[in-house]
Amino acid sequence: WLKxxxxxxxxxxxxxxxxxxxxMHLDDAMSSVSAxxxxxxxxxGVTQSSLEVSSVTGLRDRLLRxxxxxxxxxxxVAEAAERRRAELRGNCHAATQTDPVAFADGTNHSSCVPxxxxxxxxxxxxxxxxxxxxxxxxxxxxxxxxxxxxxxSRFTENKxxxxxxxxxxxxxxxxxxxxxxxxxxxxxEAAQQxxxxxxxxxxxxxxxxxxxxRALERRDADLQQAQIQLRTLQEGTAAHxxxxxxxxxxxxxxxxxxxxxxxxxxxxxxxQHISRLLNVVRQHRGGLPxxxxxxxxxxxxxxxxxxxxxxx
Numbered sequence: 448w449l450k451x452x453x454x455x456x457x458x459x460x461x462x463x464x465x466x467x468x469x470x471m472h473l474d475d476a477m478s479s480v481s482a483x484x485x486x487x488x489x490x491x492g493v494t495q496s497s498l499e500v501s502s503v504t505g506l507r508d509r510l511l512r513x514x515x516x517x518x519x520x521x522x523x524v525a526e527a528a529e530r531r532r533a534e535l536r537g538n539c540h541a542a543t544q545t546d547p548v549a550f551a552d553g554t555n556h557s558s559c560v561p562x563x564x565x566x567x568x569x570x571x572x573x574x575x576x577x578x579x580x581x582x583x584x585x586x587x588x589x590x591x592x593x594x595x596x597x598x599x600s601r602f603t604e605n606k607x608x609x610x611x612x613x614x615x616x617x618x619x620x621x622x623x624x625x626x627x628x629x630x631x632x633x634x635x636e637a638a639q640q641x642x643x644x645x646x647x648x649x650x651x652x653x654x655x656x657x658x659x660x661r662a663l664e665r666r667d668a669d670l671q672q673a674q675i676q677l678r679t680l681q682e683g684t685a686a687h688x689x690x691x692x693x694x695x696x697x698x699x700x701x702x703x704x705x706x707x708x709x710x711x712x713x714x715x716x717x718x719q720h721i722s723r724l725l726n727v728v729r730q731h732r733g734g735l736p737x738x739x740x741x742x743x744x745x746x747x748x749x750x751x752x753x754x755x756x757x758x759x
Contacts, residue, residue, distance in 0.1 A: 510596055517589055524582055 506596065507600065510593060513589070514593060517586060521582070521586055524579060528579055
């Protein structure tokens, strides 16, 4: 499908099979197309453009299959043409055109494949048939379409790269949010643990307070009982002291009464003695008995008044 130029003689160039040059140029074209589509073999990983990536992948596979089939067909055509040229010319050797051929019909070609415009050689001189010419033109059009699709694939690849960059940014933001959520969750769990610890501590303090209240109540009951016992003891002591005081007063009164009785007895004895003396004196003196009896009565009344005062 690369049209050879047969204008040179066998002395200008060493003999070289024409299918060698065709295969080499076909390999170069396939390499350029494969290089343009090589990055599409990896998965895109973009959720928003999964449909576009799947379509690009299907297009890549279809293009590769078409290119392989076209290459095999072109190689077969080249080998058949070489065999026919060998039959027509025998052992002649000629130089070949190594650059891709571009026709001067104004057709737009891909910029990824270098082209050279040459004059078309008649089919009878080249040994090619009209079918070979048509196949060559179809192969060139296929290469051009492959180049255009390669450009489209590169554009799609750039778009996929941008989407992947956005996806990485979104993933980074999501990772940061996940980290923040994890941090907040850990802080919440720590706060819950702290609240539980405080609740346990509060329960312990409430239990201790209840125990202290019960102990205080028991102490108050013991104190009240002790106060009652003390009051009872004080009342008993007061009654005993009053009773002992009354007993002591009664004993004193009895002692004073006995003393008074003794004094009265002594006074009676003195009165009797004085009476005897007065009788004796009256017998000896006639005018003195009344005065002596008066004085004796006054003396007797004075001790009695003194005794009653001391008893009181």
